[in-house]
Amino acid sequence: MAKPKVDAGGGIPALLYVWKKGLEAGGFLKLYRRLSSRNACKTCALGMGGQAGGMRNEAGHWPEVCKKSIQAQAGDMAGVVTEEFLARTPLAQLAGMSSAECESLGRVVFPMMAGPADSHYRRISWDEALDRTGAALREAARDGVFFYSSGRSSNEAAFLFQLVARAYGTENIHNCSFYCHAASSVALKEIYGSGTASITLDDLGQADFALVIGANPASNHPRLITQLVKLRERGGRVLVINPLRELGLVRFRIPSSVRSMLFGSDVSDLYLQPHIGADIPLLIALLKGVIERGGVDQEFVEAHTSGWDAVAAFARNSSWDELIEASGVGREEIDRAVALITGAKRGIVLWAMGLTHHEHGVENIKALGNLCLARGWLGREGCGMLPIRGHSNVQGVGSVGVNPVTSRAFRARLEELYGIPLPAGPGLDTYASLEAAHAGKIEAAVLLGGNLYGSNPDSAWGAEALGRIPLITYLTTKFNEGHFKGRGATTLVLPVLARDEEHESTTQESMFNYVRLSDGGSAAVAGEMRSEVGIIAALAERILPAGRFDWSALGSHQRLREEIARVVPGYGPLAEIGRTGREFQIEGRTFHSPAFPTPDQRARFHPVALPAFRPAADQFRLMTLRSEGQFNTVVYEEEDLYRGMTRRDVVMMAAEDATRLGLDEGDRVEVRSEVGAMALVVAIAEIRPGNLAIYYPEANAIVPRRLDPQSGTPAFKSIAVHLERIGAGPGQRSG
Numbered sequence: 197m198a199k200p201k202v203d204a205g206g207g208i209p210a211l212l213y214v215w216k217k218g219l220e221a222g223g224f225l226k227l228y229r230r231l232s233s234r235n236a237c238k239t240c241a242l243g244m245g246g247q248a249g250g251m252r253n254e255a256g257h258w259p260e261v262c263k264k265s266i267q268a269q270a271g272d273m274a275g276v277v278t279e280e281f282l283a284r285t286p287l288a289q290l291a292g293m294s295s296a297e298c299e300s301l302g303r304v305v306f307p308m309m310a311g312p313a314d315s316h317y318r319r320i321s322w323d324e325a326l327d328r329t330g331a332a333l334r335e336a337a338r339d340g341v342f343f344y345s346s347g348r349s350s351n352e353a354a355f356l357f358q359l360v361a362r363a364y365g366t367e368n369i370h371n372c373s374f375y376c377h378a379a380s381s382v383a384l385k386e387i388y389g390s391g392t393a394s395i396t397l398d399d400l401g402q403a404d405f406a407l408v409i410g411a412n413p414a415s416n417h418p419r420l421i422t423q424l425v426k427l428r429e430r431g432g433r434v435l436v437i438n439p440l441r442e443l444g445l446v447r448f449r450i451p452s453s454v455r456s457m458l459f460g461s462d463v464s465d466l467y468l469q470p471h472i473g474a475d476i477p478l479l480i481a482l483l484k485g486v487i488e489r490g491g492v493d494q495e496f497v498e499a500h501t502s503g504w505d506a507v508a509a510f511a512r513n514s515s516w517d518e519l520i521e522a523s524g525v526g527r528e529e530i531d532r533a534v535a536l537i538t539g540a541k542r543g544i545v546l547w548a549m550g551l552t553h554h555e556h557g558v559e560n561i562k563a564l565g566n567l568c569l570a571r572g573w574l575g576r577e578g579c580g581m582l583p584i585r586g587h588s589n590v591q592g593v594g595s596v597g598v599n600p601v602t603s604r605a606f607r608a609r610l611e612e613l614y615g616i617p618l619p620a621g622p623g624l625d626t627y628a629s630l631e632a633a634h635a636g637k638i639e640a641a642v643l644l645g646g647n648l649y650g651s652n653p654d655s656a657w658g659a660e661a662l663g664r665i666p667l668i669t670y671l672t673t674k675f676n677e678g679h680f681k682g683r684g685a686t687t688l689v690l691p692v693l694a695r696d697e698e699h700e701s702t703t704q705e706s707m708f709n710y711v712r713l714s715d716g717g718s719a720a721v722a723g724e725m726r727s728e729v730g731i732i733a734a735l736a737e738r739i740l741p742a743g744r745f746d747w748s749a750l751g752s753h754q755r756l757r758e759e760i761a762r763v764v765p766g767y768g769p770l771a772e773i774g775r776t777g778r779e780f781q782i783e784g785r786t787f788h789s790p791a792f793p794t795p796d797q798r799a800r801f802h803p804v805a806l807p808a809f810r811p812a813a814d815q816f817r818l819m820t821l822r823s824e825g826q827f828n829t830v831v832y833e834e835e836d837l838y839r840g841m842t843r844r845d846v847v848m849m850a851a852e853d854a855t856r857l858g859l860d861e862g863d864r865v866e867v868r869s870e871v872g873a874m875a876l877v878v879a880i881a882e883i884r885p886g887n888l889a890i891y892y893p894e895a896n897a898i899v900p901r902r903l904d905p906q907s908g909t910p911a912f913k914s915i916a917v918h919l920e921r922i923g924a925g926p927g928q929r930s931g
């Protein structure tokens with residue numbers, strides 16, 4: 197069994213790490229100063245920093261630190277890519293670099309390009325970079341262009357990005373959420389009429405029950421664990437549903453609490469391990485149990501919801517045996533979970549990619565919504581639904597319109613204010629754009645951050661698709677694999693300032709629908725980096741007819757905030773935030789009374805059938821996930837401390853399966869899907885037998901291009917695979 201070196205998440209190793217990174221970044225004080233500046237944290241969307249000050253959460257609590265905010269900060273401060281390096285390193289060699297190697301190259305500090313005949317990237321001027329991109333866009337058919345954004349950029353940059361794209365004439369504007377929480381947005385809109393969390397941070401402080409399903413916040417949103425531990429200290433209960441037993445969801449040492457650091461804190465009361473992709477039968481079983489125990493909040497259901505009868509009848513008529521068999525969780529454990537759920541007054545359900553990354557992603561969240569509504573856990577304090585968002589501003593990027601499907605109100609405002617005639621239909625979403633590229637229909641693409649190559653399923657196909665685009669322009673802080681393996685015929689790489697280096701303040705939106713102001717600051721390294729807004733405005737001048745917009749004015753963040761305030765519902769206070777520093781909760785998104793923005797003001801139950809995903813008898817169910825040492829496609833460390841893995845090319849499997857197949861820890865195996873095979877090393881983990889886990893982004897070599905039809909999200913976590921032994925160790929050693 198792969199044994200972690202630690203007995204809990206967090207703790208001393210997390211603190212030691214801070215020192216190590218501090219040294220790498222050129223001194224602890226220097227790093228500390230940056231971490232404590234008034235800028236929203238660059239990593240996840242839990243909300244830290246802003247005007248409350250660095251290392252403070254939305255309630256002002258200090259100190260709030262986590263390892264990955266330090267990784268990201270130190271990463272932006274260390275080293276630069278030089279012209280000499282580019283001259284001596286051919287593209288072919290760059291394309292052979294791992295994610296960690298790309299990250300270690302340092303900051304990109306001048307514009308560069310590689311054309312079809314080039315063997316190396318070479319430095320170019322800003323004018324040449326912008327002129328080339330402008331010329332390609334001017335010549336392209338409007339529906340032959342796409343604009344992609346990750347979730348790191350500011351609201352100001354993202355708003356301008358979509359405004360320029362729409363004024364230019366395309367609706368092919370999308371972001372990384374189509375590979376992330378799109379399923380949550382689609383489902384939540386159908387459940388309560390708004391596509392984001394129904395709760396604020398305060399509600400978490402009032403709940404007496406939390407269900408954490410399909411998420412690993414111990415690694416990915418560590419400060420959320422503090423909230424769970426506090427909830428338990430108040431006498432509340434935490435239920436975890438996850439096929440893999442994650443150490444940090446069992447025990448955690450919270451760095452800001454002396455007692456927790458010394459003795460550790462229990463994070464959960466009960467841990468259910470269903471099969472991968474089998475949450476729906478389990479959620480139906482829990483609902484059935486709640487009904488049988490008389491735990492339905494009849495008053496709430498009658499007064500504030502619709503659709504209950506069909507959902508209740510389906511649960512009642514489902515057989516226990518079938519639900520138990522399909523979910524993999526036994527009756528006794530289900531009963532214990534039902535007792536926790538019915539014993540609680542105010543419950544919050546939290547989830548992430550374990551629910552969205554399936555062909556039935558939207559259905560998963562509807563099934564979760566059904567359980568929540570049956571208990572009356574919506575539209576009341578301390579109750580509700582919380583999608584645990586990924587990137588620090590992924591929600592803001594969507595709110596300000598980087599989306600191929602915008603609301604009627606949003607479109608009407610764009611037409612009215614700017615006279616932009618908008619095409620009737622939606623544009624291409626993230627995957628659809630790549631599909632169009634693969635079919636040779638994309639002529640140019642502009643990518644504001646992110647790593648579309650590394651995030652995409654079926655990497656070989658993804659590289660082919662990107663390779664067929666005549667011109668790709670990447671805006672980035674650092675190199676990633678996409679800049680080398682996801683090149684177009686001609687590729688430009690333009691260097692940007694990170695959020696805490698911007699000359700003007702910027703804003704971000706957290707997963708609690710709270711908008712924060714970041715002060716900006718000075719650049720961590722010397723170079724020609726420009727602000728994202730500056731680059732987009734300069735591009736706009738080259739692709740849009742003169743006189744229609746005053747692009748020099750739209751290069752001002754304050755002015756952009758005034759525009760956003762006029763266009764985006766609930767964003768009114770943004771106009772003043774730069775002057776007053778007053779951060780705000782977006783109106784109309786979170787609910788403390790049961791009046792929902794649906795046509796009949798009621799929340800809706802949705803009938804959900806058992807998912808079709810069922811691997812054959814000789815196959816495994818495979819999920820792809822993150823380690824504690826990475827941020828998405830950026831790998832900082834090979835080690836996954838909490839899972840006890842010392843390398844990344846492992847396949848985690850249950851001891852029972854290994855024994856059955858005659859495998860030992862460290863044996864080499866091949867894991868094969870319908871699109872490819874990977875040679876990996878066996879690591880025994882506490883995962884439900886019949887299920888496997890491997891690390892993303894490497895995993896995308898074998899992730900098939902199967903999508904949730906309702907959200908367009910690839911099924912990164914329910915893949916049917918074969919596993920075969922190819923040789924004995926030496927492989928993963930227990931740490």
Ligand SMILES: Nc1nc2c(c(=O)[nH]1)N[C@H]1C(S)=C(S)[C@@H](COP(=O)(O)OP(=O)(O)OC[C@H]3O[C@@H](n4cnc5c(=O)[nH]c(N)nc54)[C@H](O)[C@@H]3O)O[C@H]1N2
Nearest residue numbers: 410411412416472473548549550586587821822826827828
């Ligand atoms: N340190 C760090 N922090 C991050 C990121 C990072 O890469 N590194 N990425 C950021 C981003 S963009 C995102 S979206 C979030 C991602 O945050 P998470 O969604 O927490 O991350 P994942 O590692 O993709 O998977 C989460 C969990 O889902 C479980 N799971 C897989 N399949 C199933 C299933 O079928 N059912 C259930 N119930 N569980 C399942 C896995 O066992 C794993 O524990 O984190 C953000 N924060």
Ligand SMILES: Nc1nc2c(c(=O)[nH]1)N[C@H]1C(S)=C(S)[C@@H](COP(=O)(O)OP(=O)(O)OC[C@H]3O[C@@H](n4cnc5c(=O)[nH]c(N)nc54)[C@H](O)[C@@H]3O)O[C@H]1N2
Nearest residue numbers: 346372375376645646647651671672676820828829892912
């Ligand atoms: N198999 C598999 N695939 C997955 C997932 C999975 O769990 N399994 N998860 C999916 C999810 S949830 C997501 S969100 C996507 C991630 O998709 P993306 O958001 O596209 O990818 P990231 O790896 O987060 O992008 C990191 C890059 O962003 C750039 N960057 C960082 N900061 C800035 C900035 O301030 N400005 C600019 N312009 N650029 C910046 C740097 O180049 C950095 O390397 O991957 C998806 N793909």
Ligand SMILES: [Mo]
Nearest residue numbers: 375376586587
């Ligand atoms: Mo994400």
